[in-house]
Amino acid sequence: MNTELILQHGLTLDEYEVINNYLQRELTMEELGIFSAMWNEHCCYKTSKKWLKKLPTSNDIVIQGPGENAGIIDIQDDDAIAFKIESHNHPSYIEPFNGSATGVGGILRDIFTMGARPIATLNSIRFGDLSNFKTKYLVNGVVKGIGHYGNCIGIPNIGGECEFDHSYNYNNLVNAMAIGHVKKDSIFYSEPKTIGGLIVYIGSKTGKDGIHGASMASDVFSEDDEDSKRPSVQVGDPFMEKLLMEGCLELMDAKLIESMQDMGAAGITSSSVEMASKGNLGVEINLDKIPLREPLTAYEILLSESQERMLAVILEENNEKVKNILKKWEIDYEVIGVVTDTKKVIFKSQDKIVVDLPVDIIVDSAPEYDRPFNLPLKRKVQEYDFSRLNTETCLNNLLTNINYSHKAWVYDQYDSTVMGDTICEPGSSSGIVKVHKTNKAIGATTDCNPLYIRINPEQGMAHTVVESYRNLVSSNIKPMAITNNLNFASPIDQNIMGELVLSIHGLKETAEYFDTPIVSGNVSLYNQTNDEPIKPTPVIGCVGLNEDYQSIIPTHFQNDGDQIFMIGKPLDLAESPYFLQDQLGLNNINEFNDLAKCDFALEKKHQDFLFQMFDKNIIKSCNDISRGGPIHSLITMMTSQLGFHIKHSNELSLFSEYLAGYIMIIDQNNSESIVKEAQAGCIDLMHLGSVKNSAIEINKFQPKFNSVYEIYKNNFSDRIKN
Amino acid sequence: MSLSSAVITFPGSNCDRDAQTYLEALTSQDTHKVWHKDVSLPKVDLLIIPGGFSFGDYLRSGAMASKSPIINDVLKHADRGGYIIGICNGFQILTEIGLLDGALNRNINLKFLAKNCFIKKNHDNYFNKKILSDQCLSIPVAHNEGSYYNSEEGLKSLEDNQQISFLYCDEKGNTTDQSNLNGSLNHIAGITNKKKNVLGLMPHPERAFQDFHTSQDGQLILESLLG
């Protein structure tokens, strides 16, 4: 053991000293590998833990909060929904196809390891400028990879986001979210209960995937060839995972499993340590029993991140039955160890003990940092010149900006209707699936406004969260709980650390006000290359419920002659960051004014109003207002036949952001009713105009409907092709 | 009239539950679930070979499924006039078995394609007799290898024997290059065997029948069979 080796494994000398003092001896190489995996940011959240603890994580509907493979909420009757979002950023820059595919695979395992059948996925993906040399290659690879994995395993992809910004030029982001359905009495946890219980390995053989070769001491690697020293990319096999999923769900259905954990980041190391920790027990595992693809040393086995593998604890009397079910699905299965009462993690290899560590030192003593951070400086008030903007130029800027363009090129590569329960597909306000054999519907979205977070992390986060609520509410889905993926650059930079701390605070405040606890999530830090950090990108995955799937509200225009109404408070143009960025071309973050404060009371008031109007069948379709203002909302509501005629005294404000903004489409015959209801509820309602066959008119401006529709539909697919 | 039915599951089939839901809703009978390693099929009127990625689509889509133990009985079922519908991967499997002519190739734009498409009836058969000749059905497709291929003689034979069940079209019923999403020869979306008791089609009718689906046109295929 020497300093260099310790530092190469990502531990500080202080951290090593803590371990050394506790154990009163030097670590073995294998044990060093374990700490390197378990004490890194991804596994122990050392930078973010202190702040994440402040988040609201429970209420009456939460069955399982953070701490297990996924969060679980009660959706009434016997039903529960498990969900989580996770990142696979760095691998998808190196190898976009496999990096993103394995991201999908990993999140799905987190769901079915708890006994829940996955019923939907969503993806939040972000890339650099299209003009950057690698962007198109990354977009193609990532979209193909997500599609490949999700389509093959047969789970519908129902929504997500796809954003482009130069700050992601060298650090593209792939956040994968999954949702699963489980009966409340059939949830499985990772906690083993029985001393003497068999620890079993289920799934693909182990290989060198994901082991970081280059900087490690050479004597820990197998001697076969040169390749053994190069880092290996994780390659996923969705067919294998489909078999694994069916096999595991069948085992759990037959109540043959005591506990289960998937082998994700840090493979068998993290899964066995977490199991031991949860059960307050010990594990003893023989590495010689692990099914291998190729010869591997003990160190390599411990750190391998080969995909499609699960660790489970079963009672000895169930061994034969388990074996037979897995044989049917042709899945590898080995008994590799036993649950003990020693509260230690023991790994053996070739008759030697290579790891002998108390669980406490790995888990409870894991470092928790309190990194210093800066609060953002107060912004000076700025003024801008909007004189060169008019409706035509603003509309043109929207239509030619790929961030506003229709993304069918992306989601036409994702199967969104497999499993036969999809109600709202990508392109709608939120993705919605019916809960099989019930009348309930689950809605989900992923949202983030990195520009807002950069300007004011706390308020920016609040705006992001309420926007995710609006996306659900506009479909008549009640937001219930949140999962979050915090993607940030280096926390060693005190400004960036400040963004992390404050956005968590903003999330806390909003989630508390609206009683939507955070039940799961993931943190991805160090997303930066040289001096270019990504914009702070805390992605919110929001999930909600509608008890009657027939009352789901569509997003798009329905009929010619329907009336267009709007609620919401427009922001001053000078306080609309996306307006300033996308219409005036502002780029330097110092040029922006501070964000307007998020108005929780107004958001709640409008949510309640909409739910009442939906109940009374007054609204035919609905969309929220966010980036691009009411005009962008209306464009996304258009169909190949239906446009809009609107009048407004302040045309430019039709492109600005709003607080608690929604567009509502009302049958002509109900116009009076909505006006009366708004008056009764003290809601500021504005009548904008009407839905019109094959026409667009904004005051006197009348662009050609077909041209606008074609550009909106094709801008992105035209630009992404070579 | 009712119909007894079965659905075969192969390792990697992922539309088997959807096919079962479709059958049970429209035939009002429980559907038998068959595992690919079973050696015999229950005696049923209709067998569905569902969509998915049987055997991961490794080697070729449907290639390995076509060698499963259950296939012998599938052939016997077809031989004695039993109905079979092969959907998507099921269509691919039927061509690999040889119950249907031709092969399904990679989509012409080389991308997985998942969207609603329109199909229309071409030659009459048991599976489309309730569909009017000018009626366009809106049904989702979701596939990577859906481009129908056959030799010139093969295509002529399909025409001569009136085996072309469905064509891709636009919402007005025109067969155009644009409406032929995957580049299938002669816009072919579905075909039958000579006896017309076996149908293979790429679109998924089991995703277009419930009240919350974008379209309910998928019902027409089963309703045709139910008489």
Place this chain on the structure above:
Amino acid sequence: MRVKILVRLKKQILEPQGKNIEESLNSLGFDKCSNIRQGKLIELDLPDGLEDRDTYIKTICDKLLVNNVIEEYEVL
């Protein structure tokens, strides 16, 4: 012994993969390639001195490895 079987789409079949590869090479500045076709290589071990080796290979190709409607093969 190691057997290598090259499986390709028949010449008369439209093969968009090859065309796509050609376009990508062109866009990278390599415009001297044309008529690109893409196939797949299946490698396997057979015991040395296997009787009727050629027949064995032909049979496995016909039965599983090759779809004779659209593919042809060559033992390298």
